[in-house]
Amino acid sequence: MKFDQxxxxxxxxxxGGEVYEPLLVEKSxxxxxxxxxxxxxxxxxxxxxLPDPAEPELARHYTxxxxxxxxxxxxxxxxxxxxxxxxxxxxxxxxxxxEAATHPDRSTDSVQGNLELRHRLADSLxxxxxxxxxxxxxxxxxxxxxxxxxxxKAYHEQNGNDRSEIIIxxxxxxxxxxxxxxxGYEVVSLPSADDGRVDVDALRAAVSDxxxxxxxxxxxxxGLFEHDIEExxxxxxxxxxxxxxxxxxxxxLLGRARPGDMGFDVMHYNVHxxxxxxxxxxxxxxxxxxxVEELAPYLPTPQVRExxxxxxxxxxxxxxxxxxxxxxxxxxxxxxxxHGFAGNWLVLVKxxxxxxxxxxxGLRDTSAKAVLNANYLASQIDYDIPFExxxxxxxxxxxxxxxxxxKRMLDYGVHPPTTKWPEIVDEALMTEPTEAExxxxxxxxxxxxxxxxxxxxxxLETAPERTAAxxxxxxxxxxxxxxxxxxxxDE
Amino acid sequence: xxxxxxxxxxxxxxxxxxxIEFDGTFDIEPRAERAIREEIAAMLDRNHDLVEFxxxxxxxxxxxxxxxxxxxxxxxxxxxxxxxxxxxxxxLQALFEYQSMLVxxxxxxxxxxxxxxxATALGEAATLAVRVxxxxxxxxxxxxxxxxGRRAVLDSYLAxxxxxxxxxxxxxxxxxxxxxxNAIDEGCVMVYAENPTVRGTIEESLGEIGDLADDHxxxxxxxxxxxxxxxxxxxxxxxxxxxxxxAALGLGAADGMGLGLFATRxxxxxxxxxxxxxxxxxxxxxxxxxxxxxxxxxxxxxxxATSNICTNQAWVALRAAMHVAWLGPDGLVDLAKESVTRASxxxxxxxxIDGVTAPVHDRHHFREVVARTxxxxxxxxxxxxxxxxxIHAIDDHLVQVCVTxxxxxxxxxxxxxVEAVA
Numbered sequence: 079m080k081f082d083q084x085x086x087x088x089x090x091x092x093x094g095g096e097v098y099e100p101l102l103v104e105k106s107x108x109x110x111x112x113x114x115x116x117x118x119x120x121x122x123x124x125x126x127x128l129p130d131p132a133e134p135e136l137a138r139h140y141t142x143x144x145x146x147x148x149x150x151x152x153x154x155x156x157x158x159x160x161x162x163x164x165x166x167x168x169x170x171x172x173x174x175x176x177e178a179a180t181h182p183d184r185s186t187d188s189v190q191g192n193l194e195l196r197h198r199l200a201d202s203l204x205x206x207x208x209x210x211x212x213x214x215x216x217x218x219x220x221x222x223x224x225x226x227x228x229x230x231k232a233y234h235e236q237n238g239n240d241r242s243e244i245i246i247x248x249x250x251x252x253x254x255x256x257x258x259x260x261x262g263y264e265v266v267s268l269p270s271a272d273d274g275r276v277d278v279d280a281l282r283a284a285v286s287d288x289x290x291x292x293x294x295x296x297x298x299x300x301g302l303f304e305h306d307i308e309e310x311x312x313x314x315x316x317x318x319x320x321x322x323x324x325x326x327x328x329x330x331l332l333g334r335a336r337p338g339d340m341g342f343d344v345m346h347y348n349v350h351x352x353x354x355x356x357x358x359x360x361x362x363x364x365x366x367x368x369x370v371e372e373l374a375p376y377l378p379t380p381q382v383r384e385x386x387x388x389x390x391x392x393x394x395x396x397x398x399x400x401x402x403x404x405x406x407x408x409x410x411x412x413x414x415x416x417h418g419f420a421g422n423w424l425v426l427v428k429x430x431x432x433x434x435x436x437x438x439x440g441l442r443d444t445s446a447k448a449v450l451n452a453n454y455l456a457s458q459i460d461y462d463i464p465f466e467x468x469x470x471x472x473x474x475x476x477x478x479x480x481x482x483x484x485k486r487m488l489d490y491g492v493h494p495p496t497t498k499w500p501e502i503v504d505e506a507l508m509t510e511p512t513e514a515e516x517x518x519x520x521x522x523x524x525x526x527x528x529x530x531x532x533x534x535x536x537x538l539e540t541a542p543e544r545t546a547a548x549x550x551x552x553x554x555x556x557x558x559x560x561x562x563x564x565x566x567x568d569e
Numbered sequence: 570x571x572x573x574x575x576x577x578x579x580x581x582x583x584x585x586x587x588x589i590e591f592d593g594t595f596d597i598e599p600r601a602e603r604a605i606r607e608e609i610a611a612m613l614d615r616n617h618d619l620v621e622f623x624x625x626x627x628x629x630x631x632x633x634x635x636x637x638x639x640x641x642x643x644x645x646x647x648x649x650x651x652x653x654x655x656x657x658x659x660x661l662q663a664l665f666e667y668q669s670m671l672v673x674x675x676x677x678x679x680x681x682x683x684x685x686x687x688a689t690a691l692g693e694a695a696t697l698a699v700r701v702x703x704x705x706x707x708x709x710x711x712x713x714x715x716x717x718g719r720r721a722v723l724d725s726y727l728a729x730x731x732x733x734x735x736x737x738x739x740x741x742x743x744x745x746x747x748x749x750x751n752a753i754d755e756g757c758v759m760v761y762a763e764n765p766t767v768r769g770t771i772e773e774s775l776g777e778i779g780d781l782a783d784d785h786x787x788x789x790x791x792x793x794x795x796x797x798x799x800x801x802x803x804x805x806x807x808x809x810x811x812x813x814x815x816a817a818l819g820l821g822a823a824d825g826m827g828l829g830l831f832a833t834r835x836x837x838x839x840x841x842x843x844x845x846x847x848x849x850x851x852x853x854x855x856x857x858x859x860x861x862x863x864x865x866x867x868x869x870x871x872x873x874a875t876s877n878i879c880t881n882q883a884w885v886a887l888r889a890a891m892h893v894a895w896l897g898p899d900g901l902v903d904l905a906k907e908s909v910t911r912a913s914x915x916x917x918x919x920x921x922i923d924g925v926t927a928p929v930h931d932r933h934h935f936r937e938v939v940a941r942t943x944x945x946x947x948x949x950x951x952x953x954x955x956x957x958x959x960i961h962a963i964d965d966h967l968v969q970v971c972v973t974x975x976x977x978x979x980x981x982x983x984x985x986x987v988e989a990v991a
Contacts, residue, residue: 083656087855097856098658102666102894110898112800116909117933121771123803128673129666130897133635140639140663140891147659149647162649168602170641177613181623182825184616184959185951191615192824205595217685217826218880220867228728256867256877260696262729265872303584333595335585350880358884359660360650360844361683362826379721401615413728415721418688418815419627419825431609437599446579453574453582467584488656496652499868517570540852545655548851552654555849555861559838561679562669566848566856 079522081153081491083545084145098547099142102129103563146546147359148493154515154523156455158471158496158508159251159299161329161351166435169355169428178427182419186405192423193404197382199430200366206433206441207325207345208338209368213377215421219326222346222365223257223293228413229344229369229376230291230320231261236376236411239318241290247276249300249500251326254293263290270502274300274465278309285317295324296340297331299500299508301452301468311341320344320373325365328352329512330449330470333442337368344369349429354514356428364425378415380406445470447513451520455511458524460531464503471510473503474527480505482538483530489544490526619959620979621822624937624971625767626687626716626815629822630796630904631974636819636891645887650844650880654859655851661858664883665846667890674798675812675832676805681843683882684829687792688719690813691761692726693831693842693876697811698759698788699732700875701840705786706756707732710749713739716767719792732758742770742930742939746777753785763792764801768969769912769937770930771801779808794818794830795893797935800905810834819888821975828885839865842876844883904974908936911972911980916940918984919970924991929967937971939963944991952990958983 086099097104109127113119131139149155155162172178180189200212216222227244234241244258245266255265266284271277275298285292292314296304304310314321323337323345329352331337337345349355350363357363369377385405436444448470456463461474474495476483484494484507495509507527511520530538540549560566576582600608621629640646644659651657651664664682671680684690695709709727711720713736723734738748744762753760760782764772772778775791782789791809793801794817804812816828833841839862847861867874893901912934919927919940927940942949946962953960960983961969972980 095854099662101662101669103669108898110902112902115800115902115906116913117771117800121773121802121933122800123806126673126799126898126902128670128898128901129894130899131894133895136891136894137635137639139894141642143659143663144639144642144644145659146662147644147648148653148656149644151643151647155649157649157652160649162647165647166602167643168606170646172606172609174637175610175613177610177616178824179629179822180616180824181621181629181822181959182627183623183625183961184619184621185954188617188619188954188959189824191613194612194615195609202595202597205597208591217689217882218878220877220879221685221689224725224877228725231728252866252868252871252874253877253879255871256874259872259874260726260729260877305584305586308586308588331585333591334583335589335591339591340589348880356646356884357649357880359645359648359657359664359887360883361880362685362882362885363880414725415688415718416725417825418686418716418718418722418827422685422826423824424826427609431605433597434600434605434608435602437597438595440599441595441597445583449582450570450574450579453576454570457573457575467582469583484653485655488653493649493656494653542655546658547655547855547857548853550654550851550857550859551849552859552861555847555859556864559845559861560848561845561861562665562672564669564672565678 079491081544085546086142086146099146101563102131102139105135106130153492154511154519155493156495156509156511156523157493158510159326161510161512162357163354163512164514165354165356169431172431173424173427190404193382195427195430197404199426202433203347203366204368207347207368208336209345210371211374211377212366212368213381214366214426215378215417216365216367217417217422218361218363219346219348219365220253220257221416222367223253224260225367225378225416226322226344226346227257227261229373232376232411232413233373234290241288243288244290245284245292247294249298249502250293250295251324254324274302274502275304276310278306281310281313285313285319289317289319291320291322293322293324295327297327297469300465300473301471302465303469307340326351330445332445334445338370344373349425353429353432355425355432362422362425364422364429375410376413377409379408379412381409382406444513451511451513451515455520455524458521459527461527471508473500474507474509475503476505476507478505480507483507485549486530486533486538486541487526488542490529492523492526619954619957620976621959622970622972622976622983623959623961625961625969627825628817628936629973629975630818632819632821632892633895635895636888639891640884640888645884651860658858661846663887663890665858667886668846670890670893671830671832674795676803677812677832678835679838679841680832681841681845683886684831684843684878685882686827686829687813687815688722690829690831691719691792692722694790694811694813695723695759696726697837697840697842699730701837702758702788706758708757709734709759710737710752710757711761712737712744712763714767742766742768742932743772744774744778746774749778750781753781755785757785757787759788759790761790761792765797765935768930768939769934771933771935775802775807783808796901796905796908799901816889818892820885828882828889840875841865843878843881909933911977912936912938915970915972915980922988922991925987936973937969939967939969942966942968942991949990953986956986958986
């Protein structure tokens with residue numbers, strides 16, 4: 079297969095140079111004054127200048143930009159820990175149903191459909207994670223982490239335990255550290271053992287009366303299952319701490335093991351990873367949080383539950399027409415809110431549809447194929463993979479500059495793996511093919527790996543050459559930040 | 570594939586101790602695509618078909634079809650954060666254009682390429698203020714009339730700091746300048762105000778609020794949205810240090826799903842939360858785009874990052890930028906002017922109804938107004954809902970209504986319904 083990404087260039091005579099697709103403002107720009115506004119002059123601005131394209135020009139601009147962008151429907155996207163899988167397109171259509179588009183302040187009676195979907199989704203997620211209650215409010219995974227840590231904090235405070243530390247393995251996602259710090263905790267970084275897993279003795283030494291929680295992803299970022307998880311849970315629980323599960327790698331465990339059964343007390347789900355809701359170039363996602371029963375009173379408000387009808391003698395929650403009705407409520411010790419309204423609703427609709435499509439057998443098959451695909455791809459490439467047995471992702475060592483290898487892989491029509499992380503592996507290429515890739519796609523990926531490995535240093539250093547743009551000087555971009563078209567004018 | 574890996578079945582690839590293997594069921598039946606469409610449609614059919622006159626921080630502006638069709642192109646929708654810029658120029662340029670539009674609308678030098686919503690953007694502004702004014706104090710001042718959700722999220726974001734939130738009084742719908750002057754001191758790290766306010770009033774003393782904040786070395790954070798920003802006073806000109814808000818464009822009604830705006834002065838560049846797209850050059854000397862200043866971010870700086878945000882609302886930002894471009898400056902400013910006129914017109918129509926006084930605040934309004942009702946507001950709201958209209962009841966005898974181009978043609982019907990139940 080040969081790859082050439084679309085590249086749209088245009089001469090800019092006034093600058094005497096050439097640019098890729100010009101900015102909208104460079105094509106058509108217009109300043110308007112606001113002096114005829116139905117307001118006193120001192121309450122208005124003078125005017126504003128913005129692009130003013132006709133619709134065909136707008137359509138061509140964004141179509142060209144889309145062609146200069148790589149998504150899962152262009153090819154494999156094996157970014158480790160990001161779980162970029164194919165997103166079935168029908169979920170877009172159900173999320174676009176006009177009946178789903180309501181204002182968040184609608185009365186409970188008037189949005190029973192939304193509340194039913196929320197309730198059913200929360201219930202499914204709880205069962206998938208082995209949790210007792212779930213909030214759908216956090217709008218992303220990191221927001222879920224923050225929510226979970228605030229819940230842990232409120233729980234400890236309610237029980238008269240002021241604890242100041244969160245323990246996090248050094249190979250954990252950066253968001254873990256940032257979320258713990260945002261919640262006001264000191265972070266205790268836990269080094270990995272020689273086998274890439276949590277060093278239980280080091281953990282024993284790290285826990286204390288100050289330990290609020292241990293944040294852990296399992297399998298970890300090396301794809302390794304923490305098989306001492308029950309012992310780890312005991313160590314943390316014996317010290318009075320809580321165990322937090324980072325759901326970024328849940329893809330590997332669907333239907334195989336549940337965080338709740340492993341002793342985790344609180345977890346977040348990255349629905350845009352595990353449940354294939356399109357990631358939209360950086361969001362929106364959603365990061366529902368599941369908790370064990372003891373922590374349910376601390377969930378954000380509002381929560382949704384079945385309403386018990388006054389009239390029903392049998393205590394069943396049924397309305398006049400026999401349908402179950404739903405109500406919003408504030409949990410007793412709620413931490414409050416982490417989103418202005420109730421989270422990224424349309425993402426939740428897509429998640430519901432995706433889970434419904436798979437059901438039990440599909441969810442279980444997801445983990446089977448995700449793990450098989452990772453192992454198959456690893457078996458087909460000529461790279462050192464220091465840690466195994468891994469599950470849905472593995473970390474190969476590039477043996478040379480991983481960033482250069484990644485750039486060269488772009489030329490072979492695939493998105494490269496995550497580079498140079500986790501740092502525990504030298505020149506890391508953290509690879510997660512996901513269950514969605516066919517054998518042919520995996521073979522194509524493997525060839526991209528091996529061709530890049532066989533290429534000369536010069537080919538790597540000058541790569542990529544077949545993408546929309548050539549190698550970008552990121553150091554210069556950071557040294558001289560130009561963050562808007564206004565900054566370009568100033569040059 | 571199993572042979573290549575050297576196992577008999579996929580099950581042999583799982584390294585999970587037997588004791589914690591899951592052998593139960595989730596009780597989730599797989600369904601066919603068509604069945605799921607029907608199931609979800611049937612569920613959503615339980616939502617009542619109401620004409621919404623709801624606002625208070627979440628606005629339903631008509632989203633042009635072009636936005637749906639272009640943003641739904643799979644190269645945008647199915648891509649990830651742009652860690653490999655050479656193969657992600659399209660999205661990076663679109664985000665750069667989004668940032669640029671916010672820079673134009675706010676007059677500030679730096680805008681990030683999104684937060685989750687207005688509430689989380691406000692929370693991030695406050696944590697920024699706490700960081701850059703760490704030595705001076707720990708008080709964050711917010712207006713008495715503030716959306717509950719924004720206040721609650723702000724409290725959550727400050728839960729990990731020593732800072733506390735206090736509200737200052739308002740006077741007939743806008744900031745009470747004297748009360749604010751009394752409340753502010755050298756211990757304030759941030760003063761927050763909104764334009765328009767949650768009650769739809771247009772703030773009249775932004776410059777003075779900016780001066781007050783500046784005199785006390787506190788950051789001035791202004792809440793707004795792109796439609797309002799195109800017409801109302803430019804934040805930079807009134808001394809705003811940070812602008813936050815919800816986009817109100819590109820998404821329509823989505824049960825509260827939003828797009829958090831965040832813009833600030835260049836002085837705070839290294840303290841900005843979230844992702845920034847900048848220009849650079851590629852090896853052919855052409856202008857190209859890349860995520861930049863990533864050393865502020867969680868994946869590099871970990872617990873010393875300026876924020877924990879990673880996944881943001883990039884695709885919604887793309888939609889908002891497309892929407893602004895589709896409107897053009899004339900369309901955007903016209904939309905803003907109509908937001909003023911429509912609010913004033915519905916206030917007049919309400920005021921003509923026996924038992925209703927509108928607007929309650931003798932101010933200029935944007936998109937929405939508060940009205941006083943002789944009847945109990947919540948009872949009136951319920952009666953209107955039975956007639957097919959949704960409005961806010963915000964106090965015992967106060968209701969609030971919001972008009973945009975999506976419900977403007979139903980205002981007369983609403984007014985008739987209010988007459989009937991007032």
